[in-house]
Amino acid sequence: MAQVVDTSDFRPGLKIKWEGGMWVILECSHHKMGRGGAIVRGKLRNLETGSSVDQSFKSGERFERIIFDEKPAQYQYRDGEDYVFMDMESYDQVTIPSNVLGDAVKYLVDDLEVSFDMYEGRVMGIELPNQVVMKITDTPPGFKGDTASGSGKPATTETGLVVTVPFFVENGEDILVDTRTGEYLERAKK
Template identity: 65%
Template sequence: MADIVDTSKFYPGMKLKWQDGLWEVVDCQHHMKGRGGAVLKCKLRNLDTGSISENSFVSGNDKFERIVFDEKPAQYSYKDGDHYVFMDMESYEEVYLTKEALGPALNYLTDNLEVSLDMYEGKVMGITLPNSVVLKIVDTQPNFKGDTAAGGGKPATMETGLVITVPMFVMNGESVVVDTRTGEYVERVKK
């Protein structure tokens, strides 16, 4: 039996069937109109092509079939040309995925990272990351006199190319915990 949801139940990361394809909700925001109902402005990513579509839906009116993937444990191994190779932890087979299938998860891939393969009708549609990962800072500005720990942050480029905001006291070469759901700094890794 299909799990039918309306747009009022959308959340980032939800997968659904729409326009004869499988899509992931990337972002959605409610906008209230003066006298009418709310409109939901959504960014959806096609799981086959990686393309992004921005659409507006009347909140609560449109119905969609929510997709629930079967998950298989896997480990990221290496990049091979245009493909990213994962090892299925149950069968030890190699699974090749494109950057389109991985989408924003590419920003968090490090050697030997354990993930879940998202399976739908026997086909790998993408991966589910752990809620947080440890990444090494490769480029950030040094501290300077007058910086305060509570006074905001500075941009830092991670080993994967992801740029996040970190506290002023964090330096090049240090490792930090990053939330994969929000892309935000969590804490510095203690040595």
């Protein structure tokens, strides 16, 4: 039996069927209109094509929720615009285009263990772990006394992701990054 959700259940990451396609909600905000009912504005990404749209929905509109089966996988390598993973159960190689993966490509480091999002036997995307260890490839040097400002400096990781790190972090160091927010968490333990 299909699970039904309405606009009050909208949150980033929720996957729904809408207009004959499968969509993931990237952003959403609820707006109360003066006399009329509330509306929900959202940014959605099509799970099959990778295209994104901005859309408004009437409060209370109902949708079928998509629940994926998860299957363990491991990131192998990039092949042009495609990313190659190994299915950890069958050891088959599975290729997924970058437009289907979206922002997840910023966190794909060698041998990263992920989960395939499976729907009716097809891979629809991946689920990242909450934290990933990444190597800093470029960041300006820190100076004595910089810690007083409390902010940080930009650092580019091995995948090209730019995060703000404390001044004491240097090139070549491994850091822990939160894949949900893209923020620096701490230096990686060796």
